[in-house]
Amino acid sequence: MNKPSLEQRTVVVTGATSGLGLACARVLARTPGWTVVVAARRPDGAAASLGAVPLALDLADLTSVRAFAATLADAGLPPLAGVVANAGIQYRDRRHTTADGFEATFGTNHLGHFLLLQLLLPHLTGDGRIVVVASGTHKAQRIRNGGFPPPRWDDPRALAQPSDGSGQVAYATSKLANVMTVLELARRMASLRPGSRIAVHGFDPGLMPDTALDRDYSARAQRVYERVTPLLLRLPGVTTAAASGAQLATMITDPAYAGPGSRYVEVDRDGEPSATARDPQLAAELWAVSEELTAR
Numbered sequence: 001m002n003k004p005s006l007e008q009r010t011v012v013v014t015g016a017t018s019g020l021g022l023a024c025a026r027v028l029a030r031t032p033g034w035t036v037v038v039a040a041r042r043p044d045g046a047a048a049s050l051g052a053v054p055l056a057l058d059l060a061d062l063t064s065v066r067a068f069a070a071t072l073a074d075a076g077l078p079p080l081a082g083v084v085a086n087a088g089i090q091y092r093d094r095r096h097t098t099a100d101g102f103e104a105t106f107g108t109n110h111l112g113h114f115l116l117l118q119l120l121l122p123h124l125t126g127d128g129r130i131v132v133v134a135s136g137t138h139k140a141q142r143i144r145n146g147g148f149p150p151p152r153w154d155d156p157r158a159l160a161q162p163s164d165g166s167g168q169v170a171y172a173t174s175k176l177a178n179v180m181t182v183l184e185l186a187r188r189m190a191s192l193r194p195g196s197r198i199a200v201h202g203f204d205p206g207l208m209p210d211t212a213l214d215r216d217y218s219a220r221a222q223r224v225y226e227r228v229t230p231l232l233l234r235l236p237g238v239t240t241a242a243a244s245g246a247q248l249a250t251m252i253t254d255p256a257y258a259g260p261g262s263r264y265v266e267v268d269r270d271g272e273p274s275a276t277a278r279d280p281q282l283a284a285e286l287w288a289v290s291e292e293l294t295a296r
């Protein structure tokens with residue numbers, strides 16, 4: 001008897017060249033039926049090692065985001081059934097800007113992904129899934145976050161163009177914007193894709209000391225961090241890119257995460273976003289301003 005042919009699907013993983021994204025893409029690339037698109041600034045090496053499709057994407061340049069979406073639509077790949085909005089950066093200060101003149105953390109982590117999701121949503125299969133990588137730093141829990149400063153919410157226009165300030169606060173705030181986007185997109189899904197069963201999940205991968213997120217820190221700080229990593233790994237909420245990458249891949253492929261609806265997963269179990277992230281008025285304002293800023 002002939003075996004039924006396996007359904008072929010495509011998943012886009014942003015930032016799949018390093019850390020969490022690479023670990024997730026590695027699992028997805030081994031999953032039968034899935035074509036993985038490595039979406040990053042220099043995707044070729046990682047894509048070749050995974051047997052995946054490289055497609056250049058610079059989230060810090062909205063022209064690049066639009067070009068990526070257009071190229072993907074014309075690439076002749078199997079239907080788009082998954083988007084993993086994973087790429088992220090963290091700077092020490094707020095002086096870096098995107099090609100469009102926005103503060104680089106907010107611009108890359110939030111605005112770039114916001115536009116990407118708007119452009120890919122019409123192409124997603126009716127049972128598709130979106131997972132946005134967030135962080136426990138979006139919550140004001142300094143002790144649990146190992147001393148990391150909490151986010152400071154503000155008018156989204158001011159977040160996009162601050163005068164100066166802490167890079168860590170900008171990072172935590174950009175992750176808060178990621179969670180707000182997940183919840184607002186889930187609220188709007190019925191009108192954006194009526195009749196679909198698309199899932200929109202948020203994922204806090206925990207602290208993963210083995211990624212390159214600390215690339216903007218001094219070589220000395222990175223060495224100290226590397227030295228304490230084995231000790232950190234014994235603490236609750238601290239994990240590895242491989243473990244969280246496998247969980248992230250599961251949220252794309254496992255029937256337990258099928259839509260419609262939205263879940264927020266912290267490391268390996270369901271959790272709850274912060275009260276600020278769940279505020280529908282703040283999220284609606286972020287959505288409106290993000291539409292305005294990315295329409296330029």
Ligand SMILES: NC(=O)c1ccc[n+]([C@@H]2O[C@H](COP(=O)([O-])OP(=O)(O)OC[C@H]3O[C@@H](n4cnc5c(N)ncnc54)[C@H](OP(=O)(O)O)[C@@H]3O)[C@@H](O)[C@H]2O)c1
Nearest residue numbers: 015017018019020041058059060087088207208211212213
């Ligand atoms: N590490 C942690 O402890 C931790 C904790 C909570 C949440 N997270 C989140 O996990 C996600 C992955 O971070 P990671 O820890 O795996 O860091 P990482 O090793 O530095 O990986 C970051 C990825 O993002 C990509 N990227 C950076 N800027 C980009 C841009 N402008 N356009 C497109 N891609 C870009 C990088 O690719 P290229 O440089 O090749 O473009 C790289 O593949 C982030 O969203 C981060 O906020 C990490």
